[in-house]
Every structure is written in structure tokens, then in C-alpha cells.
Amino acid sequence: MGERWKWAPGYEGLYLVSDQGHVMSAPHECGGRAYAGVELSPSRCANGYMRVFLSRDGAVSNVLVHRLVAEAFIPFHAEGVEVNHINGNKADNRLVNLEWVTHRENVAHAWRNLPRRAHDRHIGRKLDAETARRIRAATGTYAQIGSEFGITPTMVGYIKQGKRWRMEDVD
Structure with missing residues (x-):
């Protein structure tokens, strides 16, 4: 099965997000010319998470890729829950590596499964x-x-x- 794409939540019609953690601009027309979607290059935040800059109505926002993937592909999430990277790699934003958890569950997962900092x-x-x-x-x-x-x-x-x-x- 190939990579699945959905509209990026909050950016419908403008950007797409995939179950493999990729983000791209939507194909569009401008001035009678057709433009193909372009995959965006994420950058790493200081805290290790990957982000992209998305534009809507002239405003540019810094958006975390793992949140986009989870919101697009994991149907239920309650207010205040967080996205956990199951394997601990904050750059691995594939759907199979993400889950909704409470803050307490996220911290417990990190203490149980991730290497300690010095x-x-x-x-x-x-x-x-x-x-x-x-x-x-x-x-x-x-x-x-x-x-x-x-x-x-x-x-x-x-x-x-x-x-x-x-x-x-x-x-």
C-alpha cells in the first residue's frame, strides 16, 4: 500500500499531510497555470521536534509535523492530550510511530523506554x-x-x- 495523503487539519485546500510524516503544498492554479504540489522541507526545533512553516491568509505559522499527522489520521483526541513518539525518535513522524496520550502517560513512557540524559x-x-x-x-x-x-x-x-x-x- 502506498503513502496516504489527507488535508492538513486547519489548512484544508492548502496543504496535505501523509501517513509517512511528509507535508506538501496542494496542487493549485494561479494565473491560468497549473502548479504541482511541492513537498516541504521540515526543520528541527531546538527541542528536537520537526516543524514546517504553513501560510494561510497571509499569516505564516510554525506547525509541528507530528501534530499534523496525528490530527489528520488518528480520529479521536480529547482536549489536552499529547502526541507520543512510540520509538522516542522525535524526527520519526510516521503514523505507526504516533499515539494520543495524556501528559502523565507521555512522561511515564519516556522514563520507562528512553535513554536517560547525562x-x-x-x-x-x-x-x-x-x-x-x-x-x-x-x-x-x-x-x-x-x-x-x-x-x-x-x-x-x-x-x-x-x-x-x-x-x-x-x-
Whole structure:
């Protein structure tokens, strides 16, 4: 079976989206000439999701490809649900890789199935007074110190300013 195309929700008559995660402009006529649809090149957002820029009534919008695919091909979704990438790859916007989930289900899926980022191994880690004392005495940028001790630069700042591990707790 080949690639299936549907109108992009909210952009009917202007753009098409496929079950393989592709987006294209609709074939159209202008000035008596026929123009074939052109596949759009998605770009990667800073958070890893793929987006395309769609135009309607002179306004250009930044639209996430996985949302277009899910809204076009997965019939039911309640207000407030999210699209989960089943295999964890945010660039894989094929219909078989997408599902509607609640935020809680999406977070649980990520914790169960996706590799941890380097800093995640420090979540919940308790600092002792000696480590806090060494952090307070350390020199360098907060980022450098945080990297050395496995904590965020923000936490380094909190420790150095006495918002965490106050002076009387450490000294």
C-alpha cells in the first residue's frame, strides 16, 4: 500500500499531510497555470521536534509535523492530550510511530523506554555537607563547577548564595 495523503487539519485546500510524516503544498492554479504540489522541507526545533512553516491568509505559522499527522489520521483526541513518539525518535513522524496520550502517560513512557540524559542520573541525589562545602569553595563558572560535581549551574548558585546548604549547615 502506498503513502496516504489527507488535508492538513486547519489548512484544508492548502496543504496535505501523509501517513509517512511528509507535508506538501496542494496542487493549485494561479494565473491560468497549473502548479504541482511541492513537498516541504521540515526543520528541527531546538527541542528536537520537526516543524514546517504553513501560510494561510497571509499569516505564516510554525506547525509541528507530528501534530499534523496525528490530527489528520488518528480520529479521536480529547482536549489536552499529547502526541507520543512510540520509538522516542522525535524526527520519526510516521503514523505507526504516533499515539494520543495524556501528559502523565507521555512522561511515564519516556522514563520507562528512553535513554536517560547525562544529568538525569543526578536527580534525587543528596548532597552531603562536605560536598556542599567543596562546592562553595570551588572557583570557576557555575557551569564548570556544576559539571565537576554533577549538579546544575543553578544548584551551584543556590549553594554558593546560601539558598541551599546554608552557611551554618556547612561550616
